[in-house]
Amino acid sequence: MNDKTLWRQDARVIGLVGLAHGTSHFYHVILAALIPWLKPEFGLSYSELGLLMTVFFVVSGVGQAMAGFVVDRFGARAVLFSGIALLGVSAVMLSSAHSYAQLMLGAFLAGCGNSVFHPADYTLLNQRVSKARLAHGFSVHGISGNIGWALSPLFLTFVAARTDWRTALLGAALLPLTVLALLVWNRHALRPEPAAVPVAGGAAATAGEGAFSFLRLKVVWMCFAFFLISAIALAGIQTFAATSLVSLYGMSLATATSAYTCYMFASAAGMAYGGFLGAGSRHHDRIIMLAFALAAVLALVLAAALVPAWMAVVLMGLIGLVTGVAGPSRDLMIRAAAPANATGRVFGVVYSGLDSGLAIGPLMFGALMDAHHPAGVFVVVGIFQALVILTTVGVGNNRRVAAVAA
Numbered sequence: 001m002n003d004k005t006l007w008r009q010d011a012r013v014i015g016l017v018g019l020a021h022g023t024s025h026f027y028h029v030i031l032a033a034l035i036p037w038l039k040p041e042f043g044l045s046y047s048e049l050g051l052l053m054t055v056f057f058v059v060s061g062v063g064q065a066m067a068g069f070v071v072d073r074f075g076a077r078a079v080l081f082s083g084i085a086l087l088g089v090s091a092v093m094l095s096s097a098h099s100y101a102q103l104m105l106g107a108f109l110a111g112c113g114n115s116v117f118h119p120a121d122y123t124l125l126n127q128r129v130s131k132a133r134l135a136h137g138f139s140v141h142g143i144s145g146n147i148g149w150a151l152s153p154l155f156l157t158f159v160a161a162r163t164d165w166r167t168a169l170l171g172a173a174l175l176p177l178t179v180l181a182l183l184v185w186n187r188h189a190l191r192p193e194p195a196a197v198p199v200a201g202g203a204a205a206t207a208g209e210g211a212f213s214f215l216r217l218k219v220v221w222m223c224f225a226f227f228l229i230s231a232i233a234l235a236g237i238q239t240f241a242a243t244s245l246v247s248l249y250g251m252s253l254a255t256a257t258s259a260y261t262c263y264m265f266a267s268a269a270g271m272a273y274g275g276f277l278g279a280g281s282r283h284h285d286r287i288i289m290l291a292f293a294l295a296a297v298l299a300l301v302l303a304a305a306l307v308p309a310w311m312a313v314v315l316m317g318l319i320g321l322v323t324g325v326a327g328p329s330r331d332l333m334i335r336a337a338a339p340a341n342a343t344g345r346v347f348g349v350v351y352s353g354l355d356s357g358l359a360i361g362p363l364m365f366g367a368l369m370d371a372h373h374p375a376g377v378f379v380v381v382g383i384f385q386a387l388v389i390l391t392t393v394g395v396g397n398n399r400r401v402a403a404v405a406a
Contacts, residue, residue: 006130007133009128009189010128010129010130010133010137012186012189013124013125013128013129013137013189013190014125014129014133014136014137014140014141015140016182016183016186016189016190017121017124017125017137017141017190018140018141018143018144019144019179019182019183020080020084020117020121020179020183021117021121021141021144021145021148022144022145022147022148022151023084023087023148023175023176023179024083024087024113024114024117024145024148025144025145025146025147025148025149025152026148026149026151026152026172026175027087027090027091027110027113027114027148027152027172027176028056028114028148028149028152028238028358029149029152029153029238029239030091030094030110030152030156030169030172031049031052031053031056031094031103031107032053032153032238032239032240032362033152033153033156033157033257034156034157034160034165034168034169035049035239035240035243036157036243036253037160037164037165038103038165041165042099042100042103044100045366045370046240046243046365046366046367046369046370047363047366047367047370048100048366049362049366050239050362050363050364050365050366050367051362051363051366052103052104052107052362053107053235053239053358053359053362054359054360054362054363055104055107055108055111056107056108056110056111056114056359057111057355057356057358057359057362058111058355058359059107059108059111059112059115060111060112060114060115060355061115061352061355061356061359062115063111063112063114063115063116064115064116064118064119064351064352064355066115067079067083067115067116067118067119067120070116070119071116071119071120071123076119076120076121076123076124076127076190077120077124077187077190077191079116079119079120080116080117080120080121080124080183080190081180081183081184082113082116083112083113083114083115083116083117083120084113084176084179084180084183085113085176085177085180086109086110086112086113087110087113087114087176088173088174088175088176088177088180089109089113089173090106090107090109090110090112090113091106091110091169091170091172091173091176092169092170092173093105093106093109094106094107094110094169095166095167095169095170095173096166113176118351121141122141124190125137125138125141128189128190128191138331139271139272139275139328142271142327142328143268143271143272146264146265146267146268146271146324147264147265147268149238149264149267150260150261150263150264150265150268151261152172153242153257153260153261154257154258154261155168155171155172156168156169156171156172157253157254157257159171161253161254219394219395220349220350222391222394222395223350223353223391223395224349224350224352224353225353225391226330226350226353226388226391226392226395227350227351227352227353227354227356227357228353228354228356228357228360229357229384229387229388229391230292230323230357230384230385230388231353231354231355231356231357231358231361232357232358232360232361232364232384233299233357233361233380233381233382233384233385233388234357234358234361235357235358235360235361235362235364235365236361236364236365236377236378236380236381236384237260237263237316237319237381238260238358238361239361239362239365239366240362240365240366240368240369240374240377241256241259241260241263241316241377241378241381242256242257242259242260243256243369243374244369244374244375244377244378245259245302245312245316245374247374248302248303248305248312248374248375249305249308249309249312250309251309251312255309255313258313259312259313259316259317260316262313262314262316262317262320263316263317263319263320264320265317265320266316266317266318266319266320266321266324267320267321267323267324267327268324269321269324270320270321270322270323270324270325270326270327271324271325271327271328272324273324273325274287274324274325274326274327274328274329275328277325277328277329278328278329281329284329284330284333285329285333285392285393285395287325287326287329288326288329288330288333288388288389288392289389289392289393291322291323291325291326291329292322292323292326292385292386292388292389292392293386293389294318294322295319295322295323295382295385296382296383296385296386297382298315298318298319298322298382299319299378299379299381299382299385300378300379300382301315302315302316302319302378303375303376303377303378303379303382304375305375323385333392333395364380365377365380368380
């Protein structure tokens with residue numbers, strides 16, 4: 001196969017997997033985006049609304065570990081197709097809900113669908129993309145997720161404001177069904193690999209107890225804590241930032257939603273730049289610490305409500321930009337901290353911290369909103385962003401000690 005043909009094949013697979021991942025992230029915030037409509041329709045508190053999102057991420061987090069075994073048994077392509085189909089079914093279920101229990105069931109189904117994406121996506125990228133372009137595949141994978149986060153509230157609030165929330169959810173159901181049709185059309189590009197690329201240290205992975213020995217490493221749980229804490233901060237922005245901005249700055253819901261969209265697009269841009277910054281640096285922990293220190297300060301400025309409403313939108317974009325810059329350095333730091341024979345398993349464990357944080361966050365921030373503390377949302381976001389620095393210091397110090405010992 002010549003290089004031009006290989007490039008096209010790689011680009012095709014990266015594009016298809018990125019599109020699927022963007023669809024997954026689009027569904028992360030379909031309930032958060034519709035809070036202004038769901039709250040009066042069902043007479044729910046913010047805590048009850050937060051619990052819906054907690055169910056989504058708990059199911060997704062638990063399911064993610066199980067989905068890895070299903071991917072190995074039935075193949076990444078089939079599992080990915082089923083997950084996308086479940087997202088579409090969940091949106092139809094939510095659109096027809098007439099009780100809190102039905103909303104809960106819809107959130108459960110959406111969590112089941114979302115659980116398959118990381119195991120399936122990374123397996124497909126590893127199997128179908130050449131090694132020379134694998135890093136680009138991971139970059140596109142992350143950026144597409146941010147784009148999904150950004151477009152979801154923009155689309156849902158636009159449709160709900162002009163029709164109703166049920167129509168908005170039915171419109172959201174068209175996305176995974178369209179993406180599924182496109183993936184099925186291009187299924188040959190995502191065909192299962194007869195001899196899958198083995199996990200690093202494949203022999204060790206089957207060595208019984210040795211396969212889990214990495215769980216005794218302190219650095220693994222530091223990395224897990226990094227994801228958990230940063231995801232709690234992200235949950236505050238995803239779920240209640242727009243509602244808080246309306247209360248703090250008196251801006252319209254459309255403007256507040258645009259501020260969140262600005263955050264996500266700026267985060268994607270920061271991630272693109274962070275890839276070059278991280279590739280040219282050996283001190284990934286320092287990049288992360290500086291980025292999250294700036295993000296924490298900006299969040300506290302937002303909480304103080306001392307700037308005009310238009311500036312609040314700019315500040316949201318800046319928070320997204322600096323946290324996005326930290327993204328590639330985060331992955332590089334964790335990859336460097338992982339034992340050579342347990343990279344895949346370490347990433348599986350530490351990334352479950354993301355779902356765990358996104359499950360805890362909505363309950364915490366929902367309670368703040370119920371207590372009429374919209375500024376508290378950004379204060380707590382800032383606190384957790386500052387706490388990320390402590391976990392980064394721990395991971396960085398562990399790496400340096402290991403390097404000296406080596």
